[in-house]
Every structure is written in structure tokens, then in C-alpha cells.
Amino acid sequence: xxxxxxxxxxxxxxxxxxxxxxxxxxxxxxxxxxxLLTLLGNLLILLTILxxxxxxxxxxxxxxxxxxxxxxxxxxxxPKMMLSLMGQSRTISYQGCASQVFFYHFLGxxxxxxxxxxxxxxxxxxxxxxxxxxxxxxxxxxxxxxxxWMGSCLHASVLTFLVFKLPYCGPxxxxxxxxxxxxxxxxxxxxxxLAQTVSFTNVGVVALMCFLLILxxxxxxxxxxxxxxxxxxxxxxxxxxxxxxxxxxxxxxxVFLTYLRPVSxxxxxxxxxxxxxxxxxxxxxxxxxxxxxxxxxxLRKALIQGVHTCGA
Numbered sequence: 001x002x003x004x005x006x007x008x009x010x011x012x013x014x015x016x017x018x019x020x021x022x023x024x025x026x027x028x029x030x031x032x033x034x035x036l037l038t039l040l041g042n043l044l045i046l047l048t049i050l051x052x053x054x055x056x057x058x059x060x061x062x063x064x065x066x067x068x069x070x071x072x073x074x075x076x077x078x079p080k081m082m083l084s085l086m087g088q089s090r091t092i093s094y095q096g097c098a099s100q101v102f103f104y105h106f107l108g109x110x111x112x113x114x115x116x117x118x119x120x121x122x123x124x125x126x127x128x129x130x131x132x133x134x135x136x137x138x139x140x141x142x143x144x145x146x147x148x149w150m151g152s153c154l155h156a157s158v159l160t161f162l163v164f165k166l167p168y169c170g171p172x173x174x175x176x177x178x179x180x181x182x183x184x185x186x187x188x189x190x191x192x193x194l195a196q197t198v199s200f201t202n203v204g205v206v207a208l209m210c211f212l213l214i215l216x217x218x219x220x221x222x223x224x225x226x227x228x229x230x231x232x233x234x235x236x237x238x239x240x241x242x243x244x245x246x247x248x249x250x251x252x253x254x255v256f257l258t259y260l261r262p263v264s265x266x267x268x269x270x271x272x273x274x275x276x277x278x279x280x281x282x283x284x285x286x287x288x289x290x291x292x293x294x295x296x297x298x299l300r301k302a303l304i305q306g307v308h309t310c311g312a
Contacts, residue, residue: 008167008168008169008170009094009168009169009170009172009187010093010094011091011092011093011094011172012091012092012093012094012097012172012173012174012179012184012187013090013091013092013172013173013174014080014081014084014090014091014092014174014176014177014178014179015090015173015174015175015176015177016081016084016085016090016176016177016270017081017176017177017270017274024085024086024087025085027085028082028085028086031078031081031082031085031274031278032082034278034279034282035074035078035082035278035282037282038070038071038074038278038281038282038285039071039074039075041282041284041285041286041289042067042068042070042071042281042284042285043067043071044285044299044302045063045064045067045285045288045289045295045299046064046067046068046071047302048295048298048299048302049061049063049064049067049295049298050064051298051302052298052301052302054294054298055294055295055298058121058136058141059118059121059122059125060294060295061141061145062114062117062118062121062141062145063118063288063295065114065145065148066111066114066118066247066284066288067284067285069107069110069111069114070281070284070285072103072107073107073108073111073277073281074277074278074281074282076100076103076104076107076178076277077100077104077177077178077273077277078277078278080092080100080177080178081177081178081277084177092174092179094164094168096179097164097174097179097184098160098163098164098179100178100179100180101156101159101160101163101164101179101180101181101184102156102157102159102160103156104156104178104179104180105152105155105156105159105160105181105203106152106153106155106156107152109151109152109155109156109206110148110149110152111251112152112206112207112210112251113147113148113151113152113210114148115210115214115244115247115248115251116210116213116214117144117145117148118244119213119214119217119218119244119248120213120217121136122217122218122221122241122244123217123218123220123221124136126221126224126225126241127220127221127224155202155206158198158202159181159198159199159202159203162194162195162198162199163181163184163185163188163195163199166185166188166190166192166195167188167189167190168187168188168189169189170187170189171187172187173187174187176270176273177270177273178273178277180273181195181199181203185199207252211252214248218241218245221241225238243287243288243292246287247280247284247287247288250275250279250280250283250284251276251280253275254272254273254275254276254280
């Protein structure tokens, strides 16, 4: 790997979550429980969508993609964090640190794009219901999904290259439980202005553009919903969007706090990282099942069929 030839640092030391030394055991069991429930919940949603023919529509196709994301995203950093909470080695190799940065931004950008696509899907369904199946046909959904993952890969590749082409001579202490650009860049022993500018611009522009597109979609959605004459129709339309809006707020809150605030705080960085890496993927299955009757019904049927199959 060429990047490593430019540096004398071969490992980084992950300092963990700030001000929690006495709570390591409690946090380990808490995060392990959340992580396992996250994997189970998202796997159940994914299998339910795949096995239920009435859920084979664009809305649930994108929800299935979100479940795949919520399986992989916490798996990038959580296992290493839990090992350090158990008292295992806090070191991570140079390549491992670069991998964390790449997959963190690859999956994070994927989520950003995916929420934007899901907002457009809701816009098409509510604002153009008669043309919905034409607008969101199978080919369009496939292109959107491939574009989401490929665009995210390009985004993460650029950021990772810019950060790890810099020389790292020491110190090697990362003030968090995983490697990310705001924590790694200050450790470089060279001018980081280009990497800082590009990473801030890249992350900021992508997040802001997606947020504005989502906002535009929901402004149009709200206008269309208010034109619905019956209160029951308005309530049904709002309910189809509420879960998506809740997930968007949980996603964009940590993004803005991490990358768009002027002053860094190690405690706040750790709290925001836990929210982004552990809490949000854990809550997403609950949000989408508790607020969605179709998913709840299909999940109940799938579980009943699974029990009958096991008992047969």
C-alpha cells in the first residue's frame, strides 16, 4: 500500500469514549445489546421485505436498502470499540484506520443519498399518485440504488486518499473510539489545509445538497397533503412520511454537530459518535416497524410462519 511508505506511524491508538473509564463494563453490555438488537431488527425487516410479495414496491425496496446499511454501518466501528471496553488492545493498524475512514464515509454518504431517494419516492407517491408506478419503475429504482452506492464509493475514496497520503510521524492518539477525518487529520505532520478544505467542502456540500433536496420534496409533499379534503386522507399521507422524517432528523443532527461546528469538544465528539454509530441504527427498525402497519403485519405473518415451520 503506497500510502504507508510516506509515514513512520504504523499504528494508531484509539483513546475511546471520553470521561467513561469507570463505566467501561456497563457501556460494553449496553452497546453489545444495542448492536445485537440492531443486527436482529434490521435482518428481520430485510427478510420480511424479501419474503412478502405485497412489500415489493419502491418504498420498501429502499427501506430494504436502509436495513442493509444499518447492518453494515455499526459493524464498521462498534466491534473494535467493544473490544477496547473489555480491556483489549486499543491500537489499530494504519491500514485499519484508513479502512475505518473509508467505510464510515462510504456508508454515511450512502445513507445520505438513500434518504434523499426515499424523500423523492414519497414525493412521487403523494404528489403524483396516478403516475407513481411509471415514475418509480423497476429500472429507475435500480439506477437510483446503483448510483447511491457508486457515488458514495467515489466520495469516500477521494476523502480517504487525501487524508492518508499525508505523512504521519506522531503522535498517534486518536481522541475517539474510531478513526474519522476530524480526529486523524490533526495528527499529520504536514500541511493539512487541502485535505481539510476538500473534506469539509465534500462532506458539507453532499450533506447540504441532500438536505435541500429532501426539504424541497417535503415542502411539495406538505402542500399536496394540505389540499386533500378528508382528514383521514391527510392523516394517512402524513403517517407514510413520519418514520422517514424521524430517521432524517436522527441522521442529520450528528452530521451537523460533527462537521459543521467551529469548536471541537472530545466529550461531545464521543457522544455524537455513539449516537450516530450505535443509537440511530438501533432505532431505525423500531421507527419503521412501529409507525408502519404494512411492515408490522408482514413481520407478524413471517414470524408466525417461521414458528409453524420450526414446529412442523
